[in-house]
Amino acid sequence: MRLLIIGAPGAGKGTQATAIAEHYGIPAVSTGDIFRANINNGTELGRKVESIMDAGELVPDEVTDAIVVDRLGADDAADGFLLDGYPRNLSQVTALDTYLSSEGLALDAVVSLEVDPELLTARLLKRAEIEGRADDNEETIRNRMAVYTSQTAPLIDHYRQVGLLVPVDGVGEIAEVRDRIFAALDARA
Structure with a gap:
């Protein structure tokens, strides 16, 4: 399966992406994780995107597109993938569609986690407190x-x-949301 998961920051995309990837035997590809790993490793890319992410801005499309295309070309993504955090805008949709088309591939579904924005703000503030993430303060x-x-x-x-x-209610216990996602995707198959 070739899937995307979309939702506002804090909607649970990362948590659900891991479960979806395991369930369908495909890699979860998170641009946020790729960027954070580069920051932690002090790479050139990490230095380039750190100040952008700390300000709550998005990394430029050209950089993100190239990273995703490179990752989707890896052997473990040959039979499918789940993209988390990409595409973020219509320009990136075009870039992804162009890449997939050039490879004779297409997306199977796009899971949209739907959660009230005020609930998400509270979730993110709690996550910042627990994980100590510098990119999660109220203004950001x-x-x-x-x-x-x-x-x-x-x-x-x-x-x-x-x-x-494939819209899915993202409010509830992690397992409840996961089961809603699986049911919705299985209904499409």
Whole structure:
């Protein structure tokens, strides 16, 4: 399966992506994880994106597109993948579609985790407290929500129009949300 998971920051994409990837035997590809690993390892890419991420901004499309194409070319993604955090805007959708088309591939579904924005802000503040993440303070969180709404939310309309959107209620216990996702994806198969 070739899947995307979309949702505002804090909607549970990372948590659910891991479960979905394990369930379907595909790698979860998280651009956020790739960026954080580069930051932690002090790579050139890490230095380049650290100040951008700390301000709650998004990494430029060209950089993100290249990283994703490189990752999807890895052997473990040959039979499928789950993208988490990409694409974030319509330009990245075009880049992904162009790459997949060039490889004779297409997406199977796009899971959209739906959660109230105020609940998400509270979740992210709690996560920041627990994990000590510098990129999760209230000002940065609200900025990320605004950026998500302006740039990423249009993807939901796009994927709905092309018949790939699978909306899932993202509120509840992790297992409940996971089971809703599996049921929705299995119903499409």
